Amino acid sequence: MAASPTPKLNANFPTLDAFQHLGPFAVALSGGADSTALLFACAKRWPGRVHAVHVHHGLQAAADGFEAHCVALCEGLHVPLVVQRVNAAHAVGESPEDAARQARYRALAEALKNNWGGQIKDMALAQHADDQVETLLLALSRGAGLPGLACMPAVAERHGVTYHRPWLDVPGEALREALRAAGQAWVEDPTNTDTRYTRNRIRAELLPVIEQAFPAFRQTFARSASHAAQAQTLLQEVAEQDLQIVGNPPAIKALQQLSEARQSNVLRLWLALEHSQASAAQLQALLVQVKACTTRGHNIDIKVGRGFVRRDRAVLRCYNL
Known part of the structure; x- marks a missing residue:
């Protein structure tokens, strides 16, 4: 966990101008550096407008510590928090990461539906440029088509919730640097260093090598994902037209x-x-x-x-x- 002096109000966090048009919204708060940075930056810029949802997966002993951090953080920022507990255990033959992700999205949607009068329909997610690169490399390793290569969209609707990812072009280390400058602590998920998980192995072993060979890889990979997303949109439009024909x-x-x-x-x-x-x-x-x-x-x-x-x-x- 990073050091935790008194948080400052003027930390240099990446822009959140994409949220200017939103009314009250929620942040998906895991307690890690990325989501802590997103909640901190949002709450400081729009006090009173921001809410938070923490999903307690119950998959590891450290989960209670994540919840405690989120509770303390939200109390300090005067942000209303809902803790949603889920059973994210995976079925036989199912990826643990996929099972946890599906459970998390269902829990986030249920939290918004059942709290704050069900009036909040927008959720901010803290995925950043490194996450996008990892997603692209995973898709390539699986031989994915254009939907997989398009990676994570900046805005998407799921289960009646509109999800916003404002920092897909921001390196993860930039968020940690902003938190350190603000004196704001976060928690480290111990599973993030477990290289039995493919995404962690990409992060720990592959990205440093790619960065040495291609320093601008975050920007160029993101551009490729954007091209794939645009091509997929065109294919979807053609498919809809052809379905009218056949x-x-x-x-x-x-x-x-x-x-x-x-x-x-x-x-x-x-x-x-x-x-x-x-x-x-x-x-x-x-x-x-x-x-x-x-x-x-x-x-x-x-x-x-x-x-x-x-x-x-x-x-x-x-x-x-």
Whole structure:
């Protein structure tokens, strides 16, 4: 934990001008350096407008210490705090990080819905440039498509909450330096140094090497993620237009009039609307069957996600298990 002299009011925190238009909003407060910096900066700039939500995951012994820090910090800043307790244990075959993230977003949405009259719909998140780079490298390691390579958006809606990430272009160390200058303490999550987790391994072992070779990597990687996000937006628009053409459920003959790339694009959208998701191999197998479907007797029965896509006379239908 960093030293904790009396906090100063004029610390040099990165800009928060993106929040100028917001009414009352909440900060997702873990107690770590990043979220502590975000809450501190917001509360000092807009006293009385800021609230906080701390999600207690209950996954490690240090969790009670995180909560105690958040309580003390919010009391000192006169920020209303809600502590939301969740069970973030992961299921068999599920990533612990993914399970915790999903539980956290559900908890944040529930906290806003059930507190402060349910009037707060905006939540500030403290992810920064290093987090964005780690997300991009994780996506590349998994062979992700454009949605994964687009990484984290500056503004996004989820579970009825609008999430804002104002510091995606700010290095993490800049936030720690601002906290030190302000004399504000934070807590260190002991799991952050556990390199069994891929994200931690990227942070500890890969980013220092990349920084030596490419000092401006945070800016250039962020630019690539932005290009991917823009391209994905265009693909989404094309898919929506093509879905109007092929119909829902998609007509096989209409699909066959599109290029394979557009077939793939529109089928991904259709499956998403059907609450299903195909792997690259499953989607390729479906495209092969759509192309071969030239007679009435040609059946299509492809495993997709947790269900199947089957031919129903002239159209495709999705059956989820």
